[in-house]
Amino acid sequence: MGEYPESPARELSAAWQAASAALGQWREQVSEATTEAVAKLDPAFRAAVEALRAAVTGNWGNCRCPCATAHPQDPGVCDHSAILGRRIGDEEVALCAPCAVAQGVAEMRR
Numbered sequence: 001m002g003e004y005p006e007s008p009a010r011e012l013s014a015a016w017q018a019a020s021a022a023l024g025q026w027r028e029q030v031s032e033a034t035t036e037a038v039a040k041l042d043p044a045f046r047a048a049v050e051a052l053r054a055a056v057t058g059n060w061g062n063c064r065c066p067c068a069t070a071h072p073q074d075p076g077v078c079d080h081s082a083i084l085g086r087r088i089g090d091e092e093v094a095l096c097a098p099c100a101v102a103q104g105v106a107e108m109r110r
């Protein structure tokens with residue numbers, strides 16, 4: 001905490017790594033199982049979401065998650081409370097934690 005006060009982006013990237021590690025395990029389970037596992041929001045997904053939430057304390061208001069296109073396989077995870085911005089195309093889009101994680105998952109599936 002406060003190790004890199006000048007660089008909140010670094011905290012976020014550390015949190016993102018933690019989230020990705022959790023998601024890596026999750027992905028292995030999901031590839032063995034089916035989309036049923038995805039629908040259940042495995043604890044690893046929650047852990048990843050919590051890691052992001054813990055690292056990013058900003059209050060961005062409502063998110064503008066492009067859920068339908070960014071993670072069509074995980075609808076309904078959005079909690080509508082934006083905590084970070086992510087570049088999508090030419091736009092900086094405010095995302096909530098579960099959507100950011102779900103997008104990471106969607107990207108890993110490719």
Ligand SMILES: [Zn+2]
Nearest residue numbers: 065067078099
């Ligand atoms: Zn979303």
Ligand SMILES: [Zn+2]
Nearest residue numbers: 063065078096
């Ligand atoms: Zn959202």
